[in-house]
Amino acid sequence: MAVNRRRALWGLGIIAASPALGASAVAPSPGGLRFEHGVASGDPLTDRVILWTRITGALEALTVTWQVARDDAFTDLAASGTFTTGPNRDYTVKVDAQGLEPGRDYVYRFIAGNVTSPTGRTRTLPRTTDKVVLAVASCSLHPNGYFNAYRAIADLDRVDAVVHLGDYIYEYGAGLTDYGMGNGRLLNRTPQPPHEIVSLSDYRTRHAQYKSDTDLQAAHARAPWICVYDDHEVMNDCWTAGAENHDPDQGEGDFTLRKAAALKAYGEWMPIREAAPGRLAESIYRSFRFGQMAELIMTETRLVGRTQQLDYEAELGATGGEVPDFDAMRAKINDPSRELLGADQRAWLGNTLTASVRDGVRWQLLGNQVVMTRTNGPDVVKALGADNLAAIRAVLPDRPRYILDAMVGLFSRPDPFPFNLDAWDGYPAERERLYGLIREAGARMVVVSGDSHAAWANQLHDASGVQVAVEMGVTSITSPTRWLDSWLPDLHLAQTLADDNAEIIASDDGHNGFVRLTLTDDSMTGEWMAVDTILSRDFKLSVRKAFTARAGDTGVGPLSEI
Secondary structure: OOOOHHHHOOOOOOOOOOOOOOOOOOOOOOOOOEOOOOEEEEOOOOOEEEEEEEOEOOOOOEEEEEEEEOOOOOOOEEEEEEEEEOHHHOOEEEEEEEOOOOOOEEEEEEEEOOEEOOOEEEEOOOOOOOOEEEEEEOOOOHHHOOOHHHHHHHOOOOOOEEEEOOOOOOOOOOOOOOOOHHHHHHHOOOOOOOOOOOOHHHHHHHHHHHHOOHHHHHHHHHOOEEEOOOOOOOOOOEEOOEEOOOOHHHOOOOHHHHHHHHHHHHHHHOOOOOOOOOOOOOOOOEEEEEOOOEEEEEOOOOOOOOOOOOOHHHHHHHHOOOOOOHHHHHHHHOOOOOOOOOHHHHHHHHHHHHHHHHOOOOEEEEEEOOOOOOOEOOOHHHHHOHHHHHHHHHHOOHHHHHHHHHHHHHHOOOOOOEOOOOOHHHOHHHHHHHHHHHHHHOOOEEEEEOOOOOEEEEEEEOOOOOEEEEEEEOOOOOOOOOOOOOOOOOOOHHHHHHHHOOOEEEEEOOOEEEEEEEEOOOEEEEEEEEEOOOOOOOOOEEEEEEEEEEEOOOOEOOOEEO
């Protein structure tokens, strides 16, 4: 039984969201050119930043003018130039605007023919700073709700950069039972194209739909973004040579070609500095230094080095809760050959951490797609009670009953198995190798993680019990939370996991939103920022919980709730 959302969603209730007011629109010109997808910036450095837009209405290659200014009226230009786009890159425009000053705000825009784009705001990395404020986001399922959390990010008083940890788009279609379509039909948010995306044209169309959303446009126009993809930008639960949601026998073609199409569209449509010539397109791991305050190190854990995920269902077969050989199964999980990063990325990461600490950078942040903390599955017998569990089991359909039996067999035991083998728990030897790099460098490491559709506050320990880092996990922008609650409402999954696992200080799967991370010389503060609905355009933003950790001489102090 693979404990993953796609297989568990046979009839679960889905949550949704809602956008507030839209960004400024540009009227079509007489020639038909227009900027329907807004503007964006990303991957800032001290002297440059990526600028992005897309031209709609062009029928052939054209040259676009770009401008970066120090003032809103664009009378004081800091940089400008032209960029030629065309159908070979889906009429997207991406410029590495250079010659800028460190640590300062800029405005930027594009001009195509006689049409001017909306204005965006961006910021270069500082050489010195006394504070860094980041908005950390993940998992935005368009049909499931309005992007209120993106609008809330756009409205923040201060945000130096938006860190997106993946699942920016989802690949699923608009079928009756497709992921998020319960709310998608309600809100008239139907995926385009209305089928699972496979071809380059499909991936481009899906990206275009997301960037047509005015709240996402507002968040992109507010600050530079630093992004990595997770799995759904390509396909669910992908690894180096395949994916759970790819079946060539079902007309989905060759995995390598589909992956290449997904990565090409991602490179065209995202404000990201792409892999250097001669490197694989998926080699997007890179780092960003915010003066002496923080170094943000973005990793890639899907396509560069990931060994295929282990699958509980494959191990269990038709026996449900009875695993033929627990010891053999645990040995597979602990196999030291299982990797997430790969040798090249590990070496780069070790060198980056060492250089960051050597240069006196106060904090090291690891931008990472999946949850890192040790999370044993929930003891459902203890949480629900044997009598209640039996009553629930008696009325469940076959598939949910199978999953429940498997959860009992795997997790309600003295030595429970990990809850999610797609996360770092499925690669414990690789996690120890990472922890060794952190210890060797003496890094003050804060891990930020996405993917799980839940908020987390975790203290990370190596196999010997030594604390090596803290982790702030971010919930989803709109993707479903509380995905087990439709048939196990009394389980209270997030709280049960927190109660059952020593590393988890707190977890919450009851809200959509993002994490606001604030770093000063003395402390890290992570706030769970929650929108109260994703089903209405009217929403409120609140701080659900906040946590802090102190910087030590080496390493980071314990995480505590404020």
